[in-house]
Amino acid sequence: MSNKRNTIDDRLKVIISVGDDSGIGPEIILKALSSKEIPNNIDTLIVGSKINLKNTYKKLKSLGVQNIVDPSNYQIHDIEIPFEINKPKQSNGNSSFFYLKKAIEIVQKYRNAALVTGPICKKSWALAGHNYSGQTELLAESCQVNNFGMLFTAKSPITNWRFNTLLATTHIPLCEVPKQLSTKLIHSKLNLLATFCKNYVEKPILKIAGLNPHAGEEGILGSEEHDWINDAVNSWSEQNKDVHLLGPISPDTCWNSSAKAWREDKAPTHNGILAMYHDQGLIPIKVIALNYSVNTTLGLPFIRTSPDHGTGFDIAGKGIAQSQSMVEAIKTAIDLTKGSRLFNAH
Template sequence: MNFQNTNKILQVVISMGDDSGIGPEIILKALCSNEIPENIDFILVGSKKNLQNTYEHLRSLGLENLANPKNLKIHDIEISSSDNDLKSSYGNSSFRYLTKAIEIVKQYPNSALVTGPICKKSWYLAGHYFSGQTEVLAKSCGVKNFGMLFTAKSPITGWRFNTLLATTHIALSEVPKKLTTELIHSKLDLFKEFCNAYTDKPSLKVAGLNPHAGEEGILGHEEKDWLNDALITWNEKNRGIELLGPLSPDSCWNSSVKAWNDKNAEKHNGILAMYHDQGLIPMKVIALNYSVNTTIGLPFIRTSPDHGTGFDIAGKGIAQSQSMIEAIKAAVEMTNNSRLLNTH
């Protein structure tokens, strides 16, 4: 099926995620929002039947502000499911939606990808052994240096809040083993390129791994043994960057709270976190539903709402769509930023 547009407007391809989660619901809600930019060519990748059933069910609950699937471009993928192994079937479907969406985005210029939430356990049950969509994207695009960046634009101040993860979907016990000077340098290189799209002289912070950033070796040795030197040597090669760290993780994001809420507060461009929850907890607390997951280092822009499948509320009509709205807005903004695209 050929969805290439002829008037060269921006295409946003949306993979629907897990059919049994809130993905279909928040997509229908988001595409009806007046916050979505105009003149965007949306292509949905997933089950047309599921989307139509979701629409009819939500309407029966009294919801009215929904996009009608009959008016949407949908690359329909229907995969037979087994009643005895529904979780595996949903995992296989969501994986197929993602890989087809990547294929469409790679095929056409001036397009971006927004991904609905998936269930990693369902992927494993279906035989797709990836720790997340980020890793599938990196492999599909053949990139080695990529990053999981969480970004949010404050509705109060307009400041863009960025947190990049040094390590992603790995067990906490594995984090110290994965962290190296080379890894930190590669992530800071990516972060610099991303932030340079918005400012010529970014200000970056780096959180320490240990409490109080190790307290000079008393509470952990990584900062003293190599992380301090790693940041110094990178900054010497990138003197146009203001780099602070390693900072005590328990106070590293205090300035982010101020910048999010106060237009006159001192602003920074981003924080590098050492591991998943270290970065995601303050990100989600400060930005609430405005946080967006994006993969940097790809040849195109990819964003995703910063939440999971919400199985416990699926089908109830109460799923909030703000993060999906923000994911779409961020994908449009970043794709339209030619300076940003030139860095990837």
């Protein structure tokens, strides 16, 4: 990490960017920070509109919501972006974009800091002229990293096993997936996943899902595995003897062991799975982990997490948004930063 980071205050600092003000971000942040699962000794800074956070607090109180914190008791880096009444989505998109930009700037100033991001609306960003496919891409650009990835992670409340799934491709149409996949891409994503896991495990066990049903069934159900994916996996494995790599595995069974490890204490475990495309990875992790799943960006010079859900515009302001995923995002940011061998050694 950058040498310009603060070397005096070594307490873990968690920076939280609010996300879209008109979504459930402000609500779930105030709810999550009231959770007894969040350690008291963490230095927390919220980046967003102080007025909006206070108004959210008042609204939730008026609805009878009890388990929330008063934002007046928290450090807030206040950012007020001009709001155009006739362009609400554009205005909120602009605000959430600059909340994240400032949060990225702040997190890089500290020796031990993590970033938690509230949900944003990609359409609102586009309306405001910020053409990114998501927060991940802005994070990568701001940190000047080329190899980055979208990891979904969850810690089982039953066994304490951590369930990790990295996506080889992300928000693209399904028909584009085979076109984007390549040996170079698969190697770069396996490198990311292995590097991440080695921060916590000496010799990680990784799995890779096949692209086609039954991993192609020797070319009968799809040719990619037979033509080049098997060779790509084998060549990476040959170059990385300190990682035990399994696959390509038939996608319909690849996550069976994950479900067992999530529920059963003595079940065999693995450290990470590489999924070939978005829904291939997201469906099993959301079914198995429910609200415990968290989005994490690999390849950055700090830990970044986010709740595994969107802005929830349809329920915003009603006081009914569940905050468990935000609680998990904050806890995961803390756990991954403190658990990493890089902690206090930047």
